[in-house]
Amino acid sequence: MAGHSQFKNIMHRKGRQDAARAKLFAKLAREITVAAKSGLPDPALNPRLRLAVQAARAENMPKENIERAIKKAQGGDTENYENIRYEGYGPGGVAIIVEALTDNRNRTGGAVRAIFTKYGGNLGATGSVSHMFDRIGEVVYDADKASADEMLEAAIEAGADDVQSDENGHVVTCAFEALGSVANALEEKFGQARSVKAIWRPNITTAIDESNAETVMKLISALEDDDDVQNVFSNFEVSDEVMAKLTAA
Numbered sequence: 001m002a003g004h005s006q007f008k009n010i011m012h013r014k015g016r017q018d019a020a021r022a023k024l025f026a027k028l029a030r031e032i033t034v035a036a037k038s039g040l041p042d043p044a045l046n047p048r049l050r051l052a053v054q055a056a057r058a059e060n061m062p063k064e065n066i067e068r069a070i071k072k073a074q075g076g077d078t079e080n081y082e083n084i085r086y087e088g089y090g091p092g093g094v095a096i097i098v099e100a101l102t103d104n105r106n107r108t109g110g111a112v113r114a115i116f117t118k119y120g121g122n123l124g125a126t127g128s129v130s131h132m133f134d135r136i137g138e139v140v141y142d143a144d145k146a147s148a149d150e151m152l153e154a155a156i157e158a159g160a161d162d163v164q165s166d167e168n169g170h171v172v173t174c175a176f177e178a179l180g181s182v183a184n185a186l187e188e189k190f191g192q193a194r195s196v197k198a199i200w201r202p203n204i205t206t207a208i209d210e211s212n213a214e215t216v217m218k219l220i221s222a223l224e225d226d227d228d229v230q231n232v233f234s235n236f237e238v239s240d241e242v243m244a245k246l247t248a249a
Contacts, residue, residue, distance in 0.1 A: 036073035079103040092212035095129035119219035133200035137179025158185035202235030
């Protein structure tokens with residue numbers, strides 16, 4: 001069983017989703033502001049901003065919050081943020097990619113390194129683990145939005161590469177460059193998606209036992225709690241038996 005998506009489900013079931021809502025909105029707003037500042041403040045004419053707005057809408061971020069984040073960029077008094085990617089290993093040799101958006105590279109780098117160290121991991125050089133992942137686009141819909149056949153047909157027409165459907169929903173994947181157009185086409189047909197984002201999908205997974213899985217999940221959770229960290233991706237894999245134990249914990 002692949003690790004990070006199931007990890008997300010576990011943490012949501014434990015009630016972290018509501019507690020993290022404000023933090024999530026803050027991170028989405030930061031990405032919108034930076035995207036708007038990097039180009040035109042019109043999502044139709046700024047691909048990065050369009051993707052940031054799509055991601056925010058998929059998380060049910062209020063329209064006024066989105067508009068406020070765009071206007072903040074037009075004010076000209078925003079901090080200068082930069083995108084940084086950190087790569088490293090967690091317990092059991094698990095590969096981890098951390099995407100951050102920061103106005104202080106030293107602060108963020110120090111915090112990320114400290115978290116890796118605390119949970120038995122270590123940072124590597126850029127490129128040290130990214131070859132174990134593919135950069136792709138992902139659009140997720142709830143299962144009741146369409147049948148598997150309907151979603152597959154629409155995704156193919158939209159230019160997606162693959163669809164995985166089960167009782168938990170529909171996961172549509174596409175080339176990173178096609179994410180905006182695929183998400184737009186699916187939204188026209190099925191309405192707002194559960195999530196729209198660019199992800200690092202592992203092409204090599206690392207199997208770990210229960211002990212290491214617990215520590216890796218704590219490491220990922222600590223990284224995601226950092227204000228500068230936007231996204232965390234990993235390639236850990238655990239057995240159904242281990243996942244059941246972690247879910248019940």
